[in-house]
Structures are given as C-alpha cells and as structure tokens.
Amino acid sequence: MARETRAEIRQKFAENEAQYQDLRTEILYCLKKALSAPDSVKIHSITARVKSLDSFLEKIDRKLYTSPFDQSEDLVGARIVCLFLADLSNIQRILHETFEVISEEDKVNEGDASSFGYMSHHYICRLSSTHSGPRYDAIKRISFEIQVRTILMDAWANISHYLAYKNEESIPGDLVRDFHALSGLLYVADRQFQSLNRDAAHSAAQAEKEVFQSEEIQSSAINTDTVSALFRRQYPDRTHVGEKQIAEFIAELAWIDLYDLRELADILRDNHAGALDYEEEYPPGRDADGIFGDVGLARTALAIHSPAYAMRKYPKRAFQRHSKFRKNSDDQK
Numbered sequence: 001m002a003r004e005t006r007a008e009i010r011q012k013f014a015e016n017e018a019q020y021q022d023l024r025t026e027i028l029y030c031l032k033k034a035l036s037a038p039d040s041v042k043i044h045s046i047t048a049r050v051k052s053l054d055s056f057l058e059k060i061d062r063k064l065y066t067s068p069f070d071q072s073e074d075l076v077g078a079r080i081v082c083l084f085l086a087d088l089s090n091i092q093r094i095l096h097e098t099f100e101v102i103s104e105e106d107k108v109n110e111g112d113a114s115s116f117g118y119m120s121h122h123y124i125c126r127l128s129s130t131h132s133g134p135r136y137d138a139i140k141r142i143s144f145e146i147q148v149r150t151i152l153m154d155a156w157a158n159i160s161h162y163l164a165y166k167n168e169e170s171i172p173g174d175l176v177r178d179f180h181a182l183s184g185l186l187y188v189a190d191r192q193f194q195s196l197n198r199d200a201a202h203s204a205a206q207a208e209k210e211v212f213q214s215e216e217i218q219s220s221a222i223n224t225d226t227v228s229a230l231f232r233r234q235y236p237d238r239t240h241v242g243e244k245q246i247a248e249f250i251a252e253l254a255w256i257d258l259y260d261l262r263e264l265a266d267i268l269r270d271n272h273a274g275a276l277d278y279e280e281e282y283p284p285g286r287d288a289d290g291i292f293g294d295v296g297l298a299r300t301a302l303a304i305h306s307p308a309y310a311m312r313k314y315p316k317r318a319f320q321r322h323s324k325f326r327k328n329s330d331d332q333k
Contacts, residue, residue, distance in 0.1 A: 074145035
C-alpha cells in the first residue's frame with residue numbers, strides 16, 4: 001500500500017475531525033461521570049483534546065509513520081490529574097470499568113528511574129461495548145489515549161514542555177544532572193504528600209473516636225479534625241459544609257481567645273436554644289432553605305454568647321439581632 005501524501009493526510013484529517021470531536025466529548029462525559037461518584041477519588045482536573053493537524057504532521061515525521069491514521073493512537077486524548085499516588089491505582093480500576101483498555105504503560109512503577117522527565121500512566125482505550133447504537137457507530141472503533149498524573153507529575157511535564165526539551169539527548173550536558181535531581185525530588189515529594197494524606201486520614205479517624213464517640217468531650221486542642229467531629233456530634237441533622245469553612249471558623253475563634261474544644265462545646269450547647277430561636281426569626285437566605293449548616297449554626301450560637309465575636313463578625317444590624325437572644329451572664333466575653 002502506497003504511503004499517503006501530505007495532501008491526502010490533510011484531507012482525511014479534515015473529513016474525520018468531526019468524529020474526533022464527538023469522541024472527545026464522549027470521553028470527557030464518561031470520565032466526569034465515572035470519577036464524580038461519591039466513592040470515587042478526588043480529582044484535580046479532567047481535560048480532553050483533539051490533536052491539531054500540525055501536531056499530527058509533526059508526529060508523523062518524528063515517528064516515521066507509514067500508515068499514520070492506524071499507527072497514531074492519540075489523535076484524541078484525555079488527561080486526568082489527581083492528588084495522590086494512591087489515586088493512580090483507583091483510577092486504573094475505574095478506567096477498566098469504563099472503557100475497553102487495549103494497552104497500558106506504567107511509567108511510575110515500571111519506568112527507568114534515571115530516564116528523562118517525570119512519570120505518568122498511559123492508557124490506550126476504545127469505547128466499551130456498552131456504547132452501542134447509531135450514535136457511536138462512527139467513533140466506537142477509534143483508539144484514544146488517557147494520561148493519568150498527580151499534580152506534581154503534571155507540573156513537571158508542563159515545565160519540561162515549556163523548556164522545549166523533548167528527550168534527554170536535547171538537554172545541554174551541564175543541565176542533565178539538575179533535571180534528574182528535580183525529577184527525583186518531585187517523586188519524593190509525591191510520596192511525602194501521600195504519607196501526609198494517610199496521616200491526615202488517621203488524625204481524622206482519631207478525632208472521630210475521641211470526640212464523636214466518647215461519652216463526654218474532653219479538653220483538647222481545636223483543629224479541623226476535632227471541630228468536624230464535634231459538629232457531627234452536636235449537629236447530626238445539619239449539613240456538614242466542609243473543611244474550608246470549618247478552618248475559617250477556627251480562625252475566628254482566636255478573636256475571643258477560644259482554643260479549647262471542651263469550652264467551645266459548652267458554649268455551643270448552652271446557646272443552642274437561642275441559636276434555633278434566632279434561626280426561626282431570621283432564617284438564612286433562600287439557597288439555604290431557611291436552615292443553617294453546622295458552621296452557620298455554630299457561628300450563631302457563638303455570636304449570641306459573645307458580644308465581642310458578634311461585633312467583629314457581623315455588621316451592626318445583625319449584631320443587634322444576636323443580642324436579643326443573649327442571656328444575662330457575667331462570664332460572656
């Protein structure tokens with residue numbers, strides 16, 4: 001079979017480009033659906049693209065392809081950027097469940113540690129047999145590539161690409177050692193982030209055991225884990241709004257020198273009835289359906305307890321509202 005000419009390649013690419021775009025859209029939909037499940041992994045980003053004609057032509061020349069449309073398996077490609085090394089194996093399982101995986105290359109565990117650049121997982125896939133019907137007839141046999149990386153892998157790949165060093169032979173000799181050292185440092189950093197994530201999960205489990213499951217709340221340090229567990233204990237029927245807002249709430253406790261979990265628990269308990277009365281009279285906005293989440297209810301209880309907190313947290317009108325529900329007490333701050 002004669003080798004296709006440049007003109008023929010350009011024409012065929014133009015004829016097929018709509019199919020490539022349809023496949024890109026389907027891949028992106030499938031990935032976002034599969035990776036958004038409640039028990040899935042946390043994903044930093046999911047992107048997909050159709051290779052440009054210029055990039056395709058450059059690859060044909062570089063790889064010396066004789067049948068480029070059959071030999072190129074990444075005309076359509078996707079990239080998943082996750083947070084931790086442990087996520088890679090979970091994503092691998094999800095990809096096998098979602099697509100037909102033709103081949104895969106593990107450049108993290110199986111790659112040469114001294115090789116150029118950083119590592120990632122590469123999968124060559126097709127749509128699975130569940131993609132049946134006229135909608136998929138034109139795209140279901142087209143192979144595509146999925147790259148899976150951690151954030152640090154992605155950062156290194158992007159910086160290397162920006163520096164325009166395509167392979168180790170293209171690096172100036174006096175920079176090779178630095179490139180290897182940086183690649184190794186990022187790999188070590190990835191492992192440390194994985195260890196930190198494991199330790200953070202252990203800390204949250206310990207806080208859950210010590211705060212949520214104990215008979216009485218003991219004096220202990222206030223942090224995101226202990227306050228999250230406290231809120232689950234004291235506000236089981238409220239929406240848990242997330243660690244970011246809890247961290248902001250913890251920062252606000254320093255305004256009134258509140259650093260002990262037991263003291264916070266006592267304040268929230270003693271002012272819970274007042275916070276519910278406040279909520280009934282001044283319900284939160286329409287998006288909240290008139291009900292505070294756990295942080296909102298805790299802030300309301302704290303504002304009722306402490307004029308100093310209420311004055312700093314809320315404008316004058318809201319501050320005066322909270323004072324209506326405040327008990328007369330000499331120990332209020």
